[in-house]
Amino acid sequence: MLERRHRLLAAALLVLGTAVAVPLAWADVTQTPVKVKPNPIREDSSAVSASFFAWAQSSAAHPFTFNLYAQHMSGGLPAGNAVRVNASGSQGFPGGIDGTRLAYQQIVGRQSDVRYFNLSTHHRSNPPAGVNTPSWEFSPTITPTWILFGRLTSTKSNIVLFNLSTRSARQLASVTLNRKGTAFAAPGQVNGNYATFYTCSPSARCHVYLYDISANEKTPVAQASPAWDTAPAVSATGTLYWNRSGSGCGNGATLMQMPLGGTATALHTMGKGYDLNYLQTYNDGSADQVFYTRVRCATSSEP
Numbered sequence: 001m002l003e004r005r006h007r008l009l010a011a012a013l014l015v016l017g018t019a020v021a022v023p024l025a026w027a028d029v030t031q032t033p034v035k036v037k038p039n040p041i042r043e044d045s046s047a048v049s050a051s052f053f054a055w056a057q058s059s060a061a062h063p064f065t066f067n068l069y070a071q072h073m074s075g076g077l078p079a080g081n082a083v084r085v086n087a088s089g090s091q092g093f094p095g096g097i098d099g100t101r102l103a104y105q106q107i108v109g110r111q112s113d114v115r116y117f118n119l120s121t122h123h124r125s126n127p128p129a130g131v132n133t134p135s136w137e138f139s140p141t142i143t144p145t146w147i148l149f150g151r152l153t154s155t156k157s158n159i160v161l162f163n164l165s166t167r168s169a170r171q172l173a174s175v176t177l178n179r180k181g182t183a184f185a186a187p188g189q190v191n192g193n194y195a196t197f198y199t200c201s202p203s204a205r206c207h208v209y210l211y212d213i214s215a216n217e218k219t220p221v222a223q224a225s226p227a228w229d230t231a232p233a234v235s236a237t238g239t240l241y242w243n244r245s246g247s248g249c250g251n252g253a254t255l256m257q258m259p260l261g262g263t264a265t266a267l268h269t270m271g272k273g274y275d276l277n278y279l280q281t282y283n284d285g286s287a288d289q290v291f292y293t294r295v296r297c298a299t300s301s302e303p
Contacts (some may be wrong), residue, residue, distance in 0.1 A: 039191035045278035053078035068092030096141030103142040112136045134149030149188035157184040208232045233279035249297035
C-alpha cells in the first residue's frame with residue numbers, strides 16, 4: 001500500500017512544446033504544482049534542497065534557449081525573487097545543491113561544463129581540476145564529498161563519481177553510443193552514501209542502478225519483464241525513486257519507489273500520453289520530498 005507520507009511535487013514542467021497544468025491530486029499522495037508557466041515558455045528539470053530550488057526556463061521570445069534560475073524555499077516550496085545562475089551568453093541547467101553551493105551545467109556554444117554558483121553571494125566558480133574536460137559534462141548533483149555527473153565523448157556515454165577531497169574519479173558506467181541514439185547512460189542523483197544512474201541498451205531497454213559508495217558496489221533494479229527504467233533519484237537512506245514505463249513516451253509511465261533492501265512499489269501511473277523525468281529528492285526531516293518534471297507527449301490528444 002502506498003505510504004501517504006510521501007509527498008510528490010510537480011516541479012518544472014516540460015511538455016514537448018506545450019505546457020500543461022498538473023491534474024487533480026492523486027488519491028494517495030499530495031502533489032503540488034511548483035512551476036507551471038504557459039506555452040511557449042518551458043520549465044525543465046530542477047535541483048532541490050530544504051533551503052533552495054533551481055530550475056531551467058526558456059522565454060516566449062526564445063522557447064528553445066534555457067537559462068537557470070534559483071529561489072529560496074519557504075514551507076517546502078520555492079518563494080521570493082528568482083536570481084539567474086548561468087552567465088550571459090550561455091545556457092544553464094540543474095544541477096544539485098549542497099548547502100549554499102549549486103553545481104550546474106553551463107553550455108557555451110558546443111562546450112558543456114560543470115560550474116558552481118554560491119546561492120548566497122551569487123558568485124560563480126569552477127569545480128576542482130579533473131571534473132571538466134573537452135568532452136560534454138552534464139547533469140551534476142553534489143554532496144559535501146562527491147559530484148556525480150555524465151561525460152559524453154564522441155563514442156561513449158560515461159557516468160563519473162568524483163571525490164572532492166581526494167580529487168579522484170570513479171567511472172560507474174560506460175555505454176558505447178549508437179547511431180539511433182538508443183544506447184547511452186545518464187546520471188541520477190548522489191545523496192549521502194548512495195548514487196544512482198541508468199543505462200539504455202541498443203534495443204532501448206533501460207536499467208536503473210543503485211551504487212553503494214563506501215562498499216563500491218552497484219546493483220541493478222530487478223525487472224519482472226522488459227521495461228524502460230529511467231530518471232532515478234535516491235534519498236540519503238538509499239530509497240530509490242524512478243520512472244518505469246514501456247517503450248516510447250507516455251506508455252504507462254509509473255513513478256516507482258524502493259526502500260533500501262526492500263521491494264519496488266508503484267506509487268502512481270501517469271495518464272495516457274503523459275510521462276515524467278528529472279526526478280530529485282531530499283528529506284525535510286519527516287518525509288522524502290520528490291520533485292519531478294511532468295511531460296505531455298507530442299502525440300497526446302489530452303488537454
